Structures are given as structure tokens and as C-alpha cells.
Amino acid sequence: MTPAADPMLPRVARVRARRRESPDVFTLEIAPDGPGAGAFAAGQFNMLTAFGVGEVPISLSGDPGDPSRLIHTIRAVGSVSGALGRLKKGDMIGLRGPFGRGWPMEAAAGCDVVLVAGGVALAPLRPALYRLLAERERYGNVTLLYGARSPDDILFRRELETLRRRLDVDIEVTVDHAVSEWHGHVGVVTTLIPRAAIDPPNTVAFICGPEVMTRFTIMALREAGVADEAIYLAMERNMKCAVGFCGRCQFGGDFVCRDGPVFPYARVRSILALKEI
Amino acid sequence: MEIENLDRIVREHPFFAGLDEAFCRLVSGCAQNVRFDAGQFLCHEGAATDRFYLIRKGRVALQFTAPGRGAMTFQTVGEGEIVGVSWLIPPYHWTHDAKALDLVRAIAMDATCLRDKCEADHDLGYELMKRFVPALVQRLQATRLQILDVYGTPA
Numbered sequence: 001m002t003p004a005a006d007p008m009l010p011r012v013a014r015v016r017a018r019r020r021e022s023p024d025v026f027t028l029e030i031a032p033d034g035p036g037a038g039a040f041a042a043g044q045f046n047m048l049t050a051f052g053v054g055e056v057p058i059s060l061s062g063d064p065g066d067p068s069r070l071i072h073t074i075r076a077v078g079s080v081s082g083a084l085g086r087l088k089k090g091d092m093i094g095l096r097g098p099f100g101r102g103w104p105m106e107a108a109a110g111c112d113v114v115l116v117a118g119g120v121a122l123a124p125l126r127p128a129l130y131r132l133l134a135e136r137e138r139y140g141n142v143t144l145l146y147g148a149r150s151p152d153d154i155l156f157r158r159e160l161e162t163l164r165r166r167l168d169v170d171i172e173v174t175v176d177h178a179v180s181e182w183h184g185h186v187g188v189v190t191t192l193i194p195r196a197a198i199d200p201p202n203t204v205a206f207i208c209g210p211e212v213m214t215r216f217t218i219m220a221l222r223e224a225g226v227a228d229e230a231i232y233l234a235m236e237r238n239m240k241c242a243v244g245f246c247g248r249c250q251f252g253g254d255f256v257c258r259d260g261p262v263f264p265y266a267r268v269r270s271i272l273a274l275k276e277i
Numbered sequence: 278m279e280i281e282n283l284d285r286i287v288r289e290h291p292f293f294a295g296l297d298e299a300f301c302r303l304v305s306g307c308a309q310n311v312r313f314d315a316g317q318f319l320c321h322e323g324a325a326t327d328r329f330y331l332i333r334k335g336r337v338a339l340q341f342t343a344p345g346r347g348a349m350t351f352q353t354v355g356e357g358e359i360v361g362v363s364w365l366i367p368p369y370h371w372t373h374d375a376k377a378l379d380l381v382r383a384i385a386m387d388a389t390c391l392r393d394k395c396e397a398d399h400d401l402g403y404e405l406m407k408r409f410v411p412a413l414v415q416r417l418q419a420t421r422l423q424i425l426d427v428y429g430t431p432a
Contacts, residue, residue: 075430179346179348186353187423212422216422
């Protein structure tokens with residue numbers, strides 16, 4: 001194995017831009033470090049290194065149809081993500097990936113597709129939304145249901161407002177808490193499911209959010225009549241090597257980094273709520 | 278004519294989906310068509326719950342008001358949903374405000390009338406409970422998620 005092909009060896013790339021999305025969330029645009037280096041599938045992630053601090057797995061949040069830009073949307077919660085948040089245009093960043101299995105875009109063809117996202121986890125679902133819109137004729141109704149903590153925490157707000165003007169996609173946003181100036185929905189994201197314009201027996205659902213939200217969302221989707229086999233979810237575990245060597249992210253018989261992060265619900269249903277796993 | 282229309286409207290509301298014809302007529306006897314303009318209140322916290330609402334059109338914000346913080350919305354309710362469950366439980370007082378966010382059309386159900394009919398006919402009471410309990414459970418689940426603050430910064 002040549003060093004360049006070693007999946008454990010970070011490549012050095014440059015930050016092209018940094019944008020603030022909300023008080024604690026920012027987006028980094030990274031220049032791909034060579035031809036074809038920006039290709040990825042919706043739902044995949046990269047390992048990003050803040051040199052001298054550490055490495056973290058971060059989902060790609062950009063458009064898979066535009067390999068000229070590697071986009072990552074990150075919440076500053078720890079030392080590494082905090083250091084990434086201090087990078088400026090032109091700074092060096094370490095990059096490994098892309099890794100993992102993404103959203104099943106092919107399996108969803110011909111079906112209504114409902115994307116359910118919570119909090120900053122809208123970011124890993126955004127590439128799937130781009131794909132659905134880029135190949136709009138291949139899918140039935142496309143619906144995004146997005147829940148945020150408060151109106152100030154809504155991610156990609158301008159983009160969502162622009163998308164809402166399209167006639168071929170339904171975008172519903174709700175917040176958990178709001179003051180009276182907010183005139184949108186208030187309530188958890190699961191309350192949007194019964195109102196969604198979907199044909200449950202012909203619907204594929206992609207869920208991305210905190211695990212508790214994911215479990216409640218699955219309950220609501222099943223209640224609405226969506227089949228277990230048509231539900232896909234992104235799992236969050238502490239990923240380290242990203243290639244299934246270290247076992248840190250083992251989840252039952254799978255490694256989240258290698259076999260996920262997107263899993264069919266039917267595959268993980270029996271162990272999803274087990275505390276021991 | 279008015280009663281026939283109300284009967285149809287009540288029967289077609291998702292909350293009463295599948296309700297027996299005879300029960301529908303009983304329920305319709307307690308119903309009244311109402312509308313609220315944006316900004317008007319359907320109810321105020323602490324007031325007697327003399328009615329509950331089946332929303333037909335528009336959205337309603339359920340709110341608490343706290344000193345220094347103003348009105349805080351904890352839930353919005355829309356078409357096909359209900360506003361008001363405290364008419365079922367003594368002392369029959371509203372536990373929140375409900376404000377129309379846009380033009381709201383609703384059916385107001387007279388709470389005393391309906392309670393009396395449920396007392397007189399427990400089968401009707403059971404049918405209503407079968408509709409209210411899932412709505413309450415759904416709100417309980419939603420409240421749990423809200424309390425957990427799952428999108429907040431991990432400790």
C-alpha cells in the first residue's frame with residue numbers, strides 16, 4: 001500500500017472558507033486536494049484533523065454533484081471541533097475519507113421520500129436532499145421535516161426558505177421552543193409526521209438526529225404506516241479509525257464507520273434501544 | 278339545515294373519524310361553528326374550560342406567559358387537531374393560553390353538554406376516551422422529547 005492510498009494517513013488540504021451557521025455551528029469549505037478528491041456519496045463522512053489537537057469524524061454536508069467543494073458543517077462542542085472552528089481561509093487541515101455507507105438513493109427511486117432531521121443533523125441529510133432535487137423526476141413526493149431547538153438554531157435557514165418556494169418539495173420546520181415572534185410550527189419534529197403529504201406504503205424515510213429523536217421518529221413513522229424495511233437511519237457512535245480496524249464504534253455485529261453510518265432500520269431494530277450496546 | 282351541516286362537519290373531522298352515526302348526532306348537539314382572526318385568543322390560562330375546539334382550518338399557538346419573558350409557545354396545533362383536554366378533568370380550568378396565528382375556523386364543543394352526555398351514555402364516553410387518550414399520549418411523548426432537549430449541547 002502506498003502512503004497516498006493508506007486510509008489512515010491524512011492528506012493535507014486547505015480551508016477555502018468558513019461560515020457561521022448558528023451560535024455554535026459553522027461550515028468549513030475545503031479545497032479538494034486533487035482531481036476527483038471531492039467525490040462522495042450522500043451520507044458519507046470525512047475524518048478531519050486540526051493539526052496538533054486531534055481528529056474527528058464529520059459528515060459531508062455539501063452537494064455530491066459538485067465535487068469542487070468539500071463542505072462540512074460542524075458543531076463546536078469539544079477541543080477538536082473548537083479548533084476546527086478557529087481555522088481561517090488558507091489554513092491547513094488534515095483530511096481522510098470519504099468513508100462509510102450513505103443514504104440509499106437507489107432504493108428510494110420511485111417512492112415518496114421523507115427526510116426527518118433534528119438539530120445539526122440536518123447537515124448529513126442535506127446531500128441526500130440535493131440528490132433528490134437534482135434527479136427530481138425519479139422520486140415521488142419529497143418532504144423534509146426538520147426540527148430545531150429554537151428559531152435561532154435553524155440550520156441553513158436562508159436555503160430552506162428558498163427551497164420552500166419550490167413547488168416540487170415540501171419543507172416543514174418546527175422548533176421545540178419559541179417566543180411569540182416566531183410564527184412557524186412549535187413542537188417536536190415527530191408532530192410533523194402525521195401532517196406530511198406522503199403515501200406511507202410507498203414511502204422511504206431517512207432519519208438523522210440524536211438517537212432519542214430517531215427512536216421517537218421511528219415510532220411515529222410506523223404509526224403512520226411506513227414499513228420498517230423502508231426506514232433508514234444514521235447512527236452516531238464514537239468513530240476513531242473510520243475503516244473498521246479499531247472497534248471503537250462497534251454496534252452489534254457492525255462497525256458504524258464501515259458498515260454505516262446509515263443503516264436500514266430493519267437491520268438494527270433489535271439492538272437500537274439496548275443500553276449495553 | 279344548520280344542524281345537518283354541523284353534523285357533517287363533526288363527522289368529517291379527523292378527530293371523530295369512524296364515530297358511530299348515532300354518537301355523531303349526540304356530539305353535534307353540543308357543537309358550534311366558530312372563527313377567530315389572527316391574534317385572537319381561543320382561551321386564557323386559568324379560565325373555566327367551558328369548551329374545547331376541533332380545528333378545521335388555520336393554526337393555533339398554545340402558550341404560557343411568564344413575567345419578564347412574555348408569551349412562550351410550547352406547541353402549535355393545526356387542521357384536524359384539537360385544542361383543550363382539561364375539560365375532561367376537574368377543576369375544568371384551562372392550563373394555557375391558545376392564540377390564533379392566522380384565520381382559524383373551528384368547531385367549539387360545549388364541555389358541560391358533552392360531559393353530561395358522556396355521563397348519561399358511557400359508551401359515548403368510552404368512544405371519546407379512545408380519541409382523547411391517543412392525543413394525550415402523543416403530547417406526553419412530545420413533551421418528553423422537549424424536556425430531554427435532545428438538540429442541546431451535550432454536557
